[in-house]
Amino acid sequence: MSHRNARLTIHGRRLLIERVRSGRPVAHVAAEMGISRPTAHKWIRRWRLEGDSGLLDRPSRPRRTPHRTAAATEAQVCRLRQQRKLGPARIGPILGLPASTVHRILTRHGLNRLAHLDRPTGTVIRRYERDRPGELVHVDVKKLGRIPDGGGHKVLGRQAGRARRSSVGYDYVHSAVDDHTRLAYSEIHPDEKVTTCAGFLTRAAAFFHAHGITRIERVLTDNAWAYRKGLAWKDALDQLGATGKLTRAYRPQTNGKVERFNRTLLDEWAYLRPYMSNDERTAALADFLHTYNHHRCHTALGGHPPITRVNNPAGQYN
Numbered sequence: 001m002s003h004r005n006a007r008l009t010i011h012g013r014r015l016l017i018e019r020v021r022s023g024r025p026v027a028h029v030a031a032e033m034g035i036s037r038p039t040a041h042k043w044i045r046r047w048r049l050e051g052d053s054g055l056l057d058r059p060s061r062p063r064r065t066p067h068r069t070a071a072a073t074e075a076q077v078c079r080l081r082q083q084r085k086l087g088p089a090r091i092g093p094i095l096g097l098p099a100s101t102v103h104r105i106l107t108r109h110g111l112n113r114l115a116h117l118d119r120p121t122g123t124v125i126r127r128y129e130r131d132r133p134g135e136l137v138h139v140d141v142k143k144l145g146r147i148p149d150g151g152g153h154k155v156l157g158r159q160a161g162r163a164r165r166s167s168v169g170y171d172y173v174h175s176a177v178d179d180h181t182r183l184a185y186s187e188i189h190p191d192e193k194v195t196t197c198a199g200f201l202t203r204a205a206a207f208f209h210a211h212g213i214t215r216i217e218r219v220l221t222d223n224a225w226a227y228r229k230g231l232a233w234k235d236a237l238d239q240l241g242a243t244g245k246l247t248r249a250y251r252p253q254t255n256g257k258v259e260r261f262n263r264t265l266l267d268e269w270a271y272l273r274p275y276m277s278n279d280e281r282t283a284a285l286a287d288f289l290h291t292y293n294h295h296r297c298h299t300a301l302g303g304h305p306p307i308t309r310v311n312n313p314a315g316q317y318n
Contacts, residue, residue, distance in 0.1 A: 007035045013043050013055040020044055069097070069105060077105045082122030085114060127256075129180060129300075133213040133310060136179040136245075138258035139201065139221045141192045144171045144270055147278040171278070172196075173265065173285075176204040177258045178213060179220075181309035182298055184261055186289060188282055194230030201236045212310045216242045220255055223247065264292070 008016065012033065019029045020040075030040040046054035073095060080091050088102035095102075106112040110124055117124060130136045146168040174197065175186040185207040189196050205216055219242050221227040228246065237244050247254040269288040275281040297303045 007033065008039070008043070010055055010057070013047075014052075016040060016043055017047050017055070069101060073097070074105050074109070077102055078109050078111060081106060081111045082117065085117075085119070085122070131180065133178055133180050133183075134208065134215050134217055136218045136220055137204070137208070137216050137242075138177045138179060138255050138261075139197075139204075139219055139227075140175055140255060140258040140262060141197075141224070142173040142175065142262045142265065143192075144173060145169075146171055147275050147281055149277045168278070171282075173262075173270075174200040175258055175261055175265065176201070176208075177261045178208060178306075179257055181213070182257065182261075182301060182306040183208065183211060183213065183293055183310055184289065184306065186265070186285060188285065192224065192226060194226040194232045197226045197230065198232035198236040201233070202239070205240050211307070216240050218243050218245050220245045220247065222252065222255060223249055268292075268296075 016029060016033060016035075019032075020026055026040050026044065027037050030037045033040075043055065076095055077091055077097070080086050080094065086094075088099040088106065091097070091102045092099040103112060110116060148168045169190075172189050172192045173186055174189060174192070175184060177184045185204045187200055187203065189200070201219065208216065219237060221244065223246050226233055227244065234244070252259050265288070268291075269285060270281065272284075272288075275284075292306070294305055294307050296305055298306060301309060
């Protein structure tokens, strides 16, 4: 692509050819257009050999790179990155390469950031985003130990907290996240049975509808029994006019929007501070959800909160 101060754009090259074809000397036309005679002759030569296509910009990348690192060595760099999660400073001495060369190789293959890899398998994560609100909603359940009255181990210490937690049981945080907007909805329940999951989906759909996402087309979940076999879950999908979709077994990154939301849920709500009771933690969930949806900056949305994508008919935040 021509730079902004280029004398000849694609239109200027066509004008050069027209003036020379009219019979005028190349030197005179070059002087008028503020370019050198060799440059003018170059474009005329390309036009005579290739026609109008010869006037198009070409990439500056060389056709041959004889000193580029061998493909076998690049494969070794990628293998060490994916299998051992090593960085350029450690891969370089192993293979006898400068760290800068290793970094260029990793960048070329999309492996320069560990965040781009699935940590257990080392495979490159394929990130995706649906085009419109409601096209796909991610649903998942996070299991949390309840907090005994008076506080757990974060308040009392490990030894005292362990002695009090044996009979308090667990909370199940059901969450739904819209793929396009990242708008999130969560509820706390004592279980993850089929009827509980179905009721949650119905209320989540009502929440999304109240915020402008009037239709849910697909719901993505893991392979829990309630989602695979539950009749009440299937009835809830039918009532919404949505279809259910399951992730591949042992591939939680497929449902990554809600998995990432669960991490934020733990960091900024469940483990944000020591709570003195389970009711205190439960009461704090509503404030967290409001902050997440309306005020918290989201890097995938250009630093804007999810609600801006829901109320974004002009696309100013895309």
